[in-house]
Amino acid sequence: MLSHFGVVHLTKLKYGEKAVVTAIRLGFNARKKLLTYGISLGTIVKMEYSPSFSSLVNINIQGKSFCIRKLDAKNIEVIKYSIV
Amino acid sequence: MNKIALVGKPNSGKSSLFNLLTGLNQKVGNYSGVTVEKKSGYLNKIEITDLPGLNSLWADTAEEQISQSYILNLIHDETPAVLVCNANHLRDNLVLFSEVADLQIPMILVINFMDELKNSNSSIDIKALEARLGCPVCLMNSKKGTGLDTIKQLIQSNGFKVPNSFCRSSYDVFSQDVLSNKYVSNLLTNEQELTEDKLAMIEKDFAQREMLVSKILSGGILIYDEINDKLRKRTSQLDKILLHPFWGIIIFLAIMFLVFQAVFSFSTYPMDWIDQLFAWLSGLVNDKIQSSWFSDLISDGILPGLAGVMIFIPQIAILFFLLGILENTGYLSRISNISDAFLQRFGLSGKSVIPLMSSWACAIPAIMSTRTIDDQRERLSVIFAAPLMTCSARLPVYTILIAVLVTEEDIGVFGLRGLILLMLYLLGLASTLIIAYIVSRKSQYKSTGLWTLEMPNYRSPNWRNVFYNMYLKTRSFVVEAGKVIFTISIVLWFLATNSPKNEAFFQTKYQEYQQLSSNTDISMDAVRLEYSYAGYLGKIVEPAIKPLGYDWKIGIALISSFAAREVFVGTLSTIYSVGSEDEQPVIERLKKEVNIKTGLPRYDTATNVSLLLFYVFALQCMSTLAVVRKETGHWKFAFMQFFVFTLIAYVFAFAAYQIIK
Numbered sequence: 001m002l003s004h005f006g007v008v009h010l011t012k013l014k015y016g017e018k019a020v021v022t023a024i025r026l027g028f029n030a031r032k033k034l035l036t037y038g039i040s041l042g043t044i045v046k047m048e049y050s051p052s053f054s055s056l057v058n059i060n061i062q063g064k065s066f067c068i069r070k071l072d073a074k075n076i077e078v079i080k081y082s083i084v
Numbered sequence: 085m086n087k088i089a090l091v092g093k094p095n096s097g098k099s100s101l102f103n104l105l106t107g108l109n110q111k112v113g114n115y116s117g118v119t120v121e122k123k124s125g126y127l128n129k130i131e132i133t134d135l136p137g138l139n140s141l142w143a144d145t146a147e148e149q150i151s152q153s154y155i156l157n158l159i160h161d162e163t164p165a166v167l168v169c170n171a172n173h174l175r176d177n178l179v180l181f182s183e184v185a186d187l188q189i190p191m192i193l194v195i196n197f198m199d200e201l202k203n204s205n206s207s208i209d210i211k212a213l214e215a216r217l218g219c220p221v222c223l224m225n226s227k228k229g230t231g232l233d234t235i236k237q238l239i240q241s242n243g244f245k246v247p248n249s250f251c252r253s254s255y256d257v258f259s260q261d262v263l264s265n266k267y268v269s270n271l272l273t274n275e276q277e278l279t280e281d282k283l284a285m286i287e288k289d290f291a292q293r294e295m296l297v298s299k300i301l302s303g304g305i306l307i308y309d310e311i312n313d314k315l316r317k318r319t320s321q322l323d324k325i326l327l328h329p330f331w332g333i334i335i336f337l338a339i340m341f342l343v344f345q346a347v348f349s350f351s352t353y354p355m356d357w358i359d360q361l362f363a364w365l366s367g368l369v370n371d372k373i374q375s376s377w378f379s380d381l382i383s384d385g386i387l388p389g390l391a392g393v394m395i396f397i398p399q400i401a402i403l404f405f406l407l408g409i410l411e412n413t414g415y416l417s418r419i420s421n422i423s424d425a426f427l428q429r430f431g432l433s434g435k436s437v438i439p440l441m442s443s444w445a446c447a448i449p450a451i452m453s454t455r456t457i458d459d460q461r462e463r464l465s466v467i468f469a470a471p472l473m474t475c476s477a478r479l480p481v482y483t484i485l486i487a488v489l490v491t492e493e494d495i496g497v498f499g500l501r502g503l504i505l506l507m508l509y510l511l512g513l514a515s516t517l518i519i520a521y522i523v524s525r526k527s528q529y530k531s532t533g534l535w536t537l538e539m540p541n542y543r544s545p546n547w548r549n550v551f552y553n554m555y556l557k558t559r560s561f562v563v564e565a566g567k568v569i570f571t572i573s574i575v576l577w578f579l580a581t582n583s584p585k586n587e588a589f590f591q592t593k594y595q596e597y598q599q600l601s602s603n604t605d606i607s608m609d610a611v612r613l614e615y616s617y618a619g620y621l622g623k624i625v626e627p628a629i630k631p632l633g634y635d636w637k638i639g640i641a642l643i644s645s646f647a648a649r650e651v652f653v654g655t656l657s658t659i660y661s662v663g664s665e666d667e668q669p670v671i672e673r674l675k676k677e678v679n680i681k682t683g684l685p686r687y688d689t690a691t692n693v694s695l696l697l698f699y700v701f702a703l704q705c706m707s708t709l710a711v712v713r714k715e716t717g718h719w720k721f722a723f724m725q726f727f728v729f730t731l732i733a734y735v736f737a738f739a740a741y742q743i744i745k
Contacts, residue, residue: 027533028282032283032286035286037139037536038176040290041287048323048539049323051327051329052329053425055428058323062173062175066539069424069535072535
């Protein structure tokens with residue numbers, strides 16, 4: 001369940017869209033691993049690629065690109081970032 | 085100062101700097117007790133250790149924990165560190181720098197890919213950055229070696245400096261009139277100890293560091309022009325094609341087809357040359373050395389043993405050369421990306437696709453390439469299942485047995501023999517995925533939880549790295565697996581050439597066979613083999629293999645082909661006294677062979693199918709076992725694999741023979 005109005009799952013972002021991370025509903029170790037990749041509350045993420053057939057979403061944090069599974073991305077809530 | 089450590093994030097160009105500093109003067113081993121690769125080399129008399137890439141000192145994976153533990157020990161050893169950064173991700177890389185800087189060890193910061201920085205209209209003010217960090221900063225282009233002289237000079241003149249600390253003071257604890265710092269002890273938190281409070285502390289630590297790094301890079305020190313980042317733009321454009329649901333898969337299949345064609349076709353001639361070279365050496369030894377047992381040991385034991393190792397060099401070298409190019413260009417990550425959804429169903433991930441596909445050429449380099457898989461559970465599943473994929477050594481066995489089994493005829497546009505071969509390949513693939521799934525489910529290792537895959541920018545390959553990687557992987561195979569293959573080959577030679585019987589006994593038996601049998605081609609070599617220790621061994625195993633439709637002669641071939649599957653064909657040639665090892669005579673001979681008791685063909689459909697199924701599953705390759713031991717760190721895993729595959733092979737071969745018979 002999403003925390004409040006306007007918030008979407010990370011998987012819902014479209015190509016090139018940017019968003020701010022508002023909640024991470026994953027275990028402690030997963031959250032720690034995301035931290036080492038630069039993802040925490042308030043981080044700006046950019047959606048690079050998320051084809052429907054794939055099990056992965058490709059995101060970009062400060063110019064660095066990497067993939068996580070859609071299953072995990074569904075537990076990351078973001079709010080779209082309007083200033084490009 | 086007599087040693088230094090190279091630290092950095094994955095894909096920062098750390099290994100490129102290591103190769104530039106040490107040249108080929110490097111050795112590859114494992115960290116004690118674990119199978120994480122340890123690379124060390126020398127720059128003059130200074131030992132340089134290339135640590136596995138890590139994203140943070142708050143270690144997560146097994147490799148990161150090795151690096152973390154090594155870096156924390158640097159404090160006690162007073163060993164300096166060179167931290168390598170990727171210029172394209174400077175902000176992110178400086179967070180790791182700040183973590184290491186808080187250990188207060190002498191450091192140098194190397195910023196790699198300076199050429200790409202210029203291409204993206206970005207710039208770094210090195211002097212100002214050096215002043216803010218408090219330690220030397222060098223720019224480098226690892227592809228061309230630019231900036232290397234400055235780095236070498238700084239290392240050799242001990243130009244390391246302890247950098248300014250970042251968040252160290254927030255870990256100060258004042259207790260009983262003593263001020264102590266808890267930074268290191270906090271870093272050593274293991275997964276089980278991670279609590280909400282601890283995670284909040286780590287989150288605060290990261291937030292502070294990111295803020296401090298932003299401050300350091302402010303005021304024009306880093307000018308990054310995202311809009312004009314050509315490299316990022318090119319990568320995005322290429323990804324639209326290479327990760328496309330249709331074209332991406334077509335391009336992936338085409339590239340893989342080319343890679344394996346190259347592994348098969350380019351290695352044919354060098355493999356023939358190696359074979360001929362060793363045959364020539366064996367002949368030379370027989371001519372020059374008078375002592376018969378000694379020349380036999382060298383020409384029939386040691387040299388074939390060495391040839392058994394050397395013959396794989398072209399395939400391994402070509403495969404690792406091509407995989408090196410794919411890795412260096414950044415395409416390897418894209419292959420993992422597009423295959424992940426399919427492999428997830430079998431408990432694997434996209435990172436398993438290359439090792440599995442490499443197994444079609446040879447399981448040895450495939451098992452070695454599982455080092456790219458950071459999830460231990462997945463890695464062990466792949467190591468366990470990969471030998472079931474149809475490797476090139478199975479091909480001669482399949483070719484001969486299929487040719488005996490069916491005649492050359494067509495079904496529609498397809499040849500019958502080709503279709504059977506395709507079915508055997510598919511059977512190998514299906515059994516690999518099923519076994520991987522079972523191992524993954526039964527494994528005691530926990531999955532690491534969050535699966536991540538870095539997608540580096542596309543760039544032209546660093547040829548130095550490609551060649552070094554190929555050379556080191558090939559050398560590692562020759563030295564490590566070679567020792568075991570060499571020893572077992574000598575043992576097999578001893579068993580096949582020695583007998584408890586004397587020469588007079590062989591002569592009598594030879595004459596008896598000639599009188600009893602219509603087979604006038606029978607040779608003394610076949611008689612000697614029958615009454616050798618290996619022959620007796622074949623007769624000992626005969627009761628066990630009889631339900632599969634095999635006699636003692638096939639038993640010897642099975643035992644000797646434990647060394648390598650392709651030995652099966654050569655052994656059968658000797659046993660059935662065929663002078664040549666050409667395929668045609670062996671096939672004809674096997675077709676004519678009659679079961680003395682029944683009068684029916686020895687290699688009937690039931691026996692043939694049984695043998696084919698046995699070779700689909702059995703782990704008849706000691707090189708693979710040696711490499712599995714090397715990669716997993718113990719023999720137990722290799723023996724269990726051998727036992728399980730032999731059992732599956734036995735059950736399938738037994739069922740096939742009994743049903744068809």
